[in-house]
Amino acid sequence: MIVAKGIHTFYGNSHILHGVDFSVAKGETVALMGRNGMGKSTLLKSILGLVSPKQGSVTIAGTDMTGAQTHAIMRKGIAYVPEGRGIFPNLNVRENLVMAARPGIGGRRDWTYERVLDTFPRLAERLDNMGNHLSGGEQQMLSIGRALMTNPDLLILDEATEGLAPLIRREIWHTIRTIKDSGIASIIVDKNVHVLLGLAERHVILVKGRIVYDGGPQALKDDPEILKRHIGL
Numbered sequence: 001m002i003v004a005k006g007i008h009t010f011y012g013n014s015h016i017l018h019g020v021d022f023s024v025a026k027g028e029t030v031a032l033m034g035r036n037g038m039g040k041s042t043l044l045k046s047i048l049g050l051v052s053p054k055q056g057s058v059t060i061a062g063t064d065m066t067g068a069q070t071h072a073i074m075r076k077g078i079a080y081v082p083e084g085r086g087i088f089p090n091l092n093v094r095e096n097l098v099m100a101a102r103p104g105i106g107g108r109r110d111w112t113y114e115r116v117l118d119t120f121p122r123l124a125e126r127l128d129n130m131g132n133h134l135s136g137g138e139q140q141m142l143s144i145g146r147a148l149m150t151n152p153d154l155l156i157l158d159e160a161t162e163g164l165a166p167l168i169r170r171e172i173w174h175t176i177r178t179i180k181d182s183g184i185a186s187i188i189v190d191k192n193v194h195v196l197l198g199l200a201e202r203h204v205i206l207v208k209g210r211i212v213y214d215g216g217p218q219a220l221k222d223d224p225e226i227l228k229r230h231i232g233l
């Protein structure tokens, strides 16, 4: 689904990503992990064309998208739920969802307005609430709901459960699992490493813009030293 090779990204003179190779297979759930400031968001932005890598290539669904604009990249079946959400505060829940609707690749329309509301009953109860009159958890649900309305093949979730109450967090994780079971691939950045170990098939750990681990959860469970050293758990 995504193959990024040899990515070098800079902010001004700061060299942030040092030749990162990163891939996500069709339907695969990948946890992107690492301490604060290690380059996780920068890698996501490099893949999405929100920042331009100085070197490296990005192939999406078999097409070379290196240097392409973000909207063209998203049209390849990618939905991005950014850190800090990204909903329209002055539109209500219904409008936020309907505006995002579009068929997926090949005209797929699995995720309808009705299905999104079935997935998030809380949103169904608040259709006339403006985006800025929702709790943090509801805004997060709306943001994920908007992403699903685009019928993506791959969903990118950057800190989707950050700052939410435990109960809401659990609801969001439940939804993420439902999305995974529906066959959508995902890249998940989240501080809840233990949940990720039970959810993702692959785990990628970044340290100072370099990948230090890329593999399944079992090795991380068997050798807690790896997480301790690189994530500080």
Ligand SMILES: Nc1ncnc2c1ncn2[C@@H]1O[C@H](COP(=O)(O)OP(=O)(O)OP(=O)(O)O)[C@@H](O)[C@H]1O
Pocket: 011, 014, 016, 034, 035, 036, 037, 038, 039, 040, 041, 042, 043
């Ligand atoms: N727009 C920017 N301009 C300059 N430096 C930046 C910019 N965005 C991020 N950085 C720096 O790049 C490095 C990587 O940041 P990035 O946000 O990718 O890390 P992260 O792993 O996603 O961490 P966090 O969990 O804190 O978001 C950090 O040192 C950060 O200070």
